[in-house]
Amino acid sequence: MTSIPTLSLENLLLEGKWDPKIRDLNNPFVNLTKSVVEGQFRSALTSPTARTLFQPRCKALDRPLSELFHFAIQATENPVEGEILRLALAVASLHAFVQANWTGPNLDVQPLDVVQDAITPITNVSIDQVAIAELAYGGEPAYHLAKVPAFLRISQLLLALPYSHVQSAPWWRLRATLVHQQILDEPVAVPLELQASLEPLCLALAADPLLSGRLYLEQGLLDHLLSQDKSAAEHFVKAARATGLEYELTGALGKRTKFQETELSQLVLLAESHLHEDDLDISPPLQKEQGAISQRDASQTSNVPETMALNDDTLLEQTEFTSSRPAATNSRLDHIDPSSQPPLHPLDQCILLSLCLNVKNTSPSHGLTSEQMSPYVARVISHPRNWSSHTMALLLRSRLESSRTRTVERSTFQLQALIDQMPTTDSTLSERLRYFHSIPLPSKWEMEKELALRFLSLGVVKSALEIFERLEMWEEVVKCWGALERPEKGIAILRDLLEGRKAEAEAVLAHGKSTSAHRKEVQDSARESKLWCLLGDLEPEKAAEHYERAWEVSRETSGRAMRSLGGYYFARAKYPRAITCLKRAVAINPLLTRSWFILGCASMREEDWEGARNAFSRCVALDEEDGESWNNLASMYLRLGSAKEDAVSEIFACFKITDEIEGVTIAGSTTKSIPFSNKLLAFRALKEGLRFSYDNWRMWYNYMVVAMDVGELQEACRALGRVVEETGDKLGAQSVDEDVLERLVEAVVRGPANPAETLEDSRVQNEVANPNEGHGLFRNVSILFEKTILSRVSSPRIFRAYARLLTWESKWQEALKAYLDGYRIGTAGTMEKGEADVEKWREAVSEVEEIVDILRNFGPRTEVYKWRLQGRSIVRAFMARTRDFEDEPEWGLLVELQSEFQKECEE
Incomplete structure (x- = not known):
C-alpha cells in the first residue's frame, strides 16, 4: 500500500x-x-x-x-x-x-x-x-x-x-541502547556503527528543530551515560542551538532567607524558548511566598508529581528576586524579569536538565557545583509542563538538597514521593513517555536504591537493609551487614544463594519454582558469577579461588571476575598474573577507568613501558580529569624515550610517580638520551593533568623538571612557585629546587640588562620578546622571589641567586643586602663558639673571603652604605667566635683581612 x-x-x-x-x-x-x-x-x-x-x-x-x-x-x-x-x-x-x-x-x-x-x-x-x-x-x-x-x-x-x-530505525536503536545500558551493572561500550548510523539522520532532520534537538540531546545522554563528558556537552549545546533555546546563568538581586534584610546578588538562570508551543497548556509560575503552584485548575495540577514544601523556619521556598532586571545589561535576555520568566517548552526543559548534569560532570567536587546546578533545576520546576521532565527536576533538586541540614528532610520525603507516584494514574501514559528518552530518568529500582543509600547516609541502616533485600541487591546488603559489624551474615546469605538454600525472587516462589535444583538450572550465569565475586570480596583467604570460580561459571565472560582477580594479584605484587587478568577485563568492558589504571601500574612495575603508556592513555581518554593518570602517562613517555638500557634506572631521579594503589613513590632522572619529542609529549600531558590536580605538588614538581628540559622556563618558574606554595610551610628551604632556581636566574641574566640601548639588534629584540629568556622571563622570576619564595623560606643559595638577579638590574645596594642575608644564614654566619670541625671552619673562611670580595666590589657603587665598617665587623666577629683555629694556616688570611679593613677605615 x-x-x-x-x-x-x-x-x-x-x-x-x-x-x-x-x-x-x-x-x-x-x-x-x-x-x-x-x-x-x-x-x-x-x-x-x-x-x-x-x-x-x-x-x-x-x-x-x-x-x-x-x-x-x-x-x-x-x-x-x-x-x-x-x-x-x-x-x-x-x-x-x-x-x-x-x-x-x-x-x-x-x-x-x-x-x-x-x-x-x-x-x-x-x-x-x-x-x-x-x-x-x-x-x-x-x-x-x-x-x-x-x-x-x-x-x-x-x-x-x-x-x-x-529512516528512523537507527534512532530507535539508540533509544533501545540507552534503556539497555541502564539495566546493566556497569555501562558497556556501544558499537561504533551506532553513532555513525545516526549522522545521515542528523542531516536529514536539520530543518526540523524539534526532532533534530531531540536527536542531539539523546546522543548526548548516551555520551553522559558512558562518562564521555566532553562529547556529551557538545551534543547538549547542539540540541540547544537546534531548538533555538537561549539561556544564561547570571545574577540578580534577591533574598534566600525569611529574615534577610539586605538584598544580595543571587544566581539565576534566564532562559527563553523559541519552539512552537504545540497546543501545550501553560502552567503559571510558582508563588514566591508559598512555593506552591498558583491559580491552577484541578486538571492541570493532577498531571504532575507532587512538589514537597520546604517548611523551614529560615529558608524561603525559593529565591525571592527583588530586582526585575538581571545583572548583565548587555545580554539578549536582559528583558526577562528573573521573578516572572516565561514558560519553557518541555524539550527545552529537558535540555536544561541535561546541561545541569554536565555542570556536575565538568565542575570540581565542591559547593560551587550545587550553586551552579540549582538555578537550572529551579527554572524547570517553576513551570511544570510534563510529568517526566518535572519528575527529573524534582529528583535533581532532591539530590542537591541531600547534603544540607535544612533541606535533607524535604530531600528524602521528595524522593519517597517520586517513588510512590509511579504506579498511580495521575497522568496519561503517553504524556509520561513523550519525553522519557530526552531525560536520564532512573528506573524504579535505581530510585529505590538511591532512597536506601540516602537512609544509609542518615545512619538508618535497618531501613536501607530492608530495601536492598527486597530489591535483591546483594552487594549493598553485604555492605549494610558490614556497617552493622556482622559480616558473617553477608557471607551466609551469599552461600545460601549459591547453594540453592535461599530463593531470590518472590515471583519464583509464587510460580512454584522454589526447588533448589531447578533454581540452579535456570539461574543465569552472569548473576551467579557476580555472587561468587561478592563472596571472594568477603573471604580474602579464598578470594582467588572464588574469583576463578566466577570466571568459570560465566564461561569466561565476567569482567567483574577478572577485575577482582587482577586487583587481588596486584595487591600481592604478582604483576604478570595481574596484567593477564586485567587485559582480559578491559577487553570485556573497556569503559572502566580503574581497571586501566591498575593495568598501567602493573605494567610499569614490570617495566613494560609501552603497555603502561597505552593503559594510562586509555585512562585519560575515558576520564580527562584523572590527574594521576596524566602524571603517569608523562612518565611513560620519558621511559619510552630512554635509548640506553642502563638509562632506565636514571630516568627519574627527580621525577615523582605516585602509584595510587599502594601510595609508593618511585624516583628516577631525566637524561639526554630521551628524544625531545617524547619530552614534549610528557610536558603536554602534565600540563593537561594539572588542570584537574592543581593542588598536587608532585605533579607540579614533575612539570617543573620537564618544562626545564624542553625550554619552557616560564612554565618551570610557575611550577616552582606552586611547589613552594604547597610545601613551603612543611619542608622549608627543601621545597625549593635551588638548581632550577639558579638556572632560571641564569636564563634572565643572559639577556642584556638594558635592551633599549640596542634595539636595532634583532637578537636583542628576540630576547626581549622571548618569554623564556632575558626580560621576557625577568618579571616572573622577580615575582617568584619576592612574593613566593622569600616570604616563606630562605637559604644561602636562594639569597645568592636573588642577589645575582638584582645585580643584573644594577640594584647594587639591594644586591649587597641579599648577599649579606645569605652570609648570615650560611656556615660562617651561623658558626657557634666552640666549633671543632676543621673542614667546616675552612668552608666558613671561604665564605668570609667571598663576602669580603663582594663588599669591596659593590660597596663603592653605593653612596650611603658603610661597607668598610661592615667588612671589618664581619671579619672581627668571625675571628672572635673561632679562636680555637688560630693554629690553622687559613688563620693568617683572616688576620690579613682584618688589618686591611682597619687601615681602610682609618683612612
Missing part, C-alpha cells in the same frame, strides 16, 4: 503524540501506530496485525529468543508495510518495558499474551529468565528483577533487522 504516510508515522512514533489530522484509521498499520503512540500496548501487541509477525518457529523454549519467531518480512508482503509493522511493534515492546520499570502505571500486558500458543509449556517467569540471561552484555549482568525483560529483548531483535525504507 503506497498510501501509507511512512514518514509521518515515523515522526509520530518519535514525537510520542498522535496527529488528529490523520484519519485513515481503517488502515491496520495506521491504527496500530496510533495505539502505540497513545500507549495502548496490549491492543497493539495482541492485534491480528501483530500476530502475523509473532509466528513461532519451534514449540520449546530451549533456543535463543532470536530463533523463536519469524521476524523476517515474507516475500509476498509489501516491504514498506513490513518495516512499519516491525518498527511499531519494536516501539510498543520497548515502551511496554519502560512503562513497567520506569514511568508506570502498572502494565496490562505480559509476554505470554504476545507469544501464547507459540511455545508449550511456557510461563511469564520462564521467558523472562531467558530474556534476562540474553540481556547480559559486555560481561555485565542485567538486573534480574526487571519486569517483563522479554519485551526489551523482543524490541532489540526487531530493531536489529535491516531497514531500507524506514
Whole structure:
C-alpha cells in the first residue's frame, strides 16, 4: 500500500503524540501506530496485525529468543508495510518495558499474551529468565528483577533487522541502547556503527528543530551515560542551538532567607524558548511566598508529581528576586524579569536538565557545583509542563538538597514521593513517555536504591537493609551487614544463594519454582558469577579461588571476575598474573577507568613501558580529569624515550610517580638520551593533568623538571612557585629546587640588562620578546622571589641567586643586602663558639673571603652604605667566635683581612 504516510508515522512514533489530522484509521498499520503512540500496548501487541509477525518457529523454549519467531518480512508482503509493522511493534515492546520499570502505571500486558500458543509449556517467569540471561552484555549482568525483560529483548531483535525504507530505525536503536545500558551493572561500550548510523539522520532532520534537538540531546545522554563528558556537552549545546533555546546563568538581586534584610546578588538562570508551543497548556509560575503552584485548575495540577514544601523556619521556598532586571545589561535576555520568566517548552526543559548534569560532570567536587546546578533545576520546576521532565527536576533538586541540614528532610520525603507516584494514574501514559528518552530518568529500582543509600547516609541502616533485600541487591546488603559489624551474615546469605538454600525472587516462589535444583538450572550465569565475586570480596583467604570460580561459571565472560582477580594479584605484587587478568577485563568492558589504571601500574612495575603508556592513555581518554593518570602517562613517555638500557634506572631521579594503589613513590632522572619529542609529549600531558590536580605538588614538581628540559622556563618558574606554595610551610628551604632556581636566574641574566640601548639588534629584540629568556622571563622570576619564595623560606643559595638577579638590574645596594642575608644564614654566619670541625671552619673562611670580595666590589657603587665598617665587623666577629683555629694556616688570611679593613677605615 503506497498510501501509507511512512514518514509521518515515523515522526509520530518519535514525537510520542498522535496527529488528529490523520484519519485513515481503517488502515491496520495506521491504527496500530496510533495505539502505540497513545500507549495502548496490549491492543497493539495482541492485534491480528501483530500476530502475523509473532509466528513461532519451534514449540520449546530451549533456543535463543532470536530463533523463536519469524521476524523476517515474507516475500509476498509489501516491504514498506513490513518495516512499519516491525518498527511499531519494536516501539510498543520497548515502551511496554519502560512503562513497567520506569514511568508506570502498572502494565496490562505480559509476554505470554504476545507469544501464547507459540511455545508449550511456557510461563511469564520462564521467558523472562531467558530474556534476562540474553540481556547480559559486555560481561555485565542485567538486573534480574526487571519486569517483563522479554519485551526489551523482543524490541532489540526487531530493531536489529535491516531497514531500507524506514529512516528512523537507527534512532530507535539508540533509544533501545540507552534503556539497555541502564539495566546493566556497569555501562558497556556501544558499537561504533551506532553513532555513525545516526549522522545521515542528523542531516536529514536539520530543518526540523524539534526532532533534530531531540536527536542531539539523546546522543548526548548516551555520551553522559558512558562518562564521555566532553562529547556529551557538545551534543547538549547542539540540541540547544537546534531548538533555538537561549539561556544564561547570571545574577540578580534577591533574598534566600525569611529574615534577610539586605538584598544580595543571587544566581539565576534566564532562559527563553523559541519552539512552537504545540497546543501545550501553560502552567503559571510558582508563588514566591508559598512555593506552591498558583491559580491552577484541578486538571492541570493532577498531571504532575507532587512538589514537597520546604517548611523551614529560615529558608524561603525559593529565591525571592527583588530586582526585575538581571545583572548583565548587555545580554539578549536582559528583558526577562528573573521573578516572572516565561514558560519553557518541555524539550527545552529537558535540555536544561541535561546541561545541569554536565555542570556536575565538568565542575570540581565542591559547593560551587550545587550553586551552579540549582538555578537550572529551579527554572524547570517553576513551570511544570510534563510529568517526566518535572519528575527529573524534582529528583535533581532532591539530590542537591541531600547534603544540607535544612533541606535533607524535604530531600528524602521528595524522593519517597517520586517513588510512590509511579504506579498511580495521575497522568496519561503517553504524556509520561513523550519525553522519557530526552531525560536520564532512573528506573524504579535505581530510585529505590538511591532512597536506601540516602537512609544509609542518615545512619538508618535497618531501613536501607530492608530495601536492598527486597530489591535483591546483594552487594549493598553485604555492605549494610558490614556497617552493622556482622559480616558473617553477608557471607551466609551469599552461600545460601549459591547453594540453592535461599530463593531470590518472590515471583519464583509464587510460580512454584522454589526447588533448589531447578533454581540452579535456570539461574543465569552472569548473576551467579557476580555472587561468587561478592563472596571472594568477603573471604580474602579464598578470594582467588572464588574469583576463578566466577570466571568459570560465566564461561569466561565476567569482567567483574577478572577485575577482582587482577586487583587481588596486584595487591600481592604478582604483576604478570595481574596484567593477564586485567587485559582480559578491559577487553570485556573497556569503559572502566580503574581497571586501566591498575593495568598501567602493573605494567610499569614490570617495566613494560609501552603497555603502561597505552593503559594510562586509555585512562585519560575515558576520564580527562584523572590527574594521576596524566602524571603517569608523562612518565611513560620519558621511559619510552630512554635509548640506553642502563638509562632506565636514571630516568627519574627527580621525577615523582605516585602509584595510587599502594601510595609508593618511585624516583628516577631525566637524561639526554630521551628524544625531545617524547619530552614534549610528557610536558603536554602534565600540563593537561594539572588542570584537574592543581593542588598536587608532585605533579607540579614533575612539570617543573620537564618544562626545564624542553625550554619552557616560564612554565618551570610557575611550577616552582606552586611547589613552594604547597610545601613551603612543611619542608622549608627543601621545597625549593635551588638548581632550577639558579638556572632560571641564569636564563634572565643572559639577556642584556638594558635592551633599549640596542634595539636595532634583532637578537636583542628576540630576547626581549622571548618569554623564556632575558626580560621576557625577568618579571616572573622577580615575582617568584619576592612574593613566593622569600616570604616563606630562605637559604644561602636562594639569597645568592636573588642577589645575582638584582645585580643584573644594577640594584647594587639591594644586591649587597641579599648577599649579606645569605652570609648570615650560611656556615660562617651561623658558626657557634666552640666549633671543632676543621673542614667546616675552612668552608666558613671561604665564605668570609667571598663576602669580603663582594663588599669591596659593590660597596663603592653605593653612596650611603658603610661597607668598610661592615667588612671589618664581619671579619672581627668571625675571628672572635673561632679562636680555637688560630693554629690553622687559613688563620693568617683572616688576620690579613682584618688589618686591611682597619687601615681602610682609618683612612
